[in-house]
Amino acid sequence: MHIPVLGLGTFRLKDEVAFNSVKMGLEIGYRHIDTAQIYENESEVGAAVKESNIPREEIFITTKIWTENLSAAKLIPSLKESLKKLQTDYVDLTLIHWPSPNQAVPLEESLLALKEAKDLGLTKEIGVSNFPIAELKKAIEILGSEEIFTNQVEVHPYLQNKKLIDFCNTEDIMVTAYMPLAYGKVVKDETLIKIGEKHGISAADVALAWLHEQDLIIIPSSTKRVNLENNLNFPEISFSKKELSMIAGLDDGSRIANPPFAPTWDK
Known part of the structure; x- marks a missing residue:
């Protein structure tokens, strides 16, 4: 399944700010929008997509199931509510946003419900987010790696996550x-x-090109048109061994997204 290499992230964007960012992004040429239930902006994303008049099949939309909705009883109903807010019959990709805190909901229960959502046509693909190797191995044992479209994780020059990416x-x-x-x-x-x-x-172009060279999907975020344009049009360049070594030297494990309920990260 085709997914645009660079998408528009909407984390921390609320209300009119979220709507305007997505609207501008679609006008500029973005065709991959990333949102989540906990962002509380699915309605604004849906409104911007609707107003764009771009055919739905030309836009790749990702949303994520929040931890409170990971049970078999809640996952599909919560996804249907997300679809209602997004004004669409389906999303292209649905992720488990974080592993269930303290394993309150068994991973197998969540993944099987997510697979059922795919079988029902509510989402075209499924995957996970913020899964370290240990959790990802469990997911693979349950569903098989072929069912896991992506693992969405924090990656930048200061947190290069090489071990996880290699896995x-x-x-x-x-x-x-x-x-x-x-x-x-x-x-x-x-x-x-x-x-x-x-x-x-x-x-910024260096960072995006470096991520792209690793064949990663990239979802930067911005509320400014000039930044949205620059991010979308980042250059593809080849780095020298010296330059790659310089970038590698920036990795100090600095993690921005690290809530109290986060899993045990890979070292």
């Missing part, structure tokens, strides 16, 4: 990188600026 590659599971610009930290990074100057591009 996903071995299992033929795509990795989707969220927070690819580390909430603006990338833009001011002297190392990335220096590398960018050699290629005539920005530090």
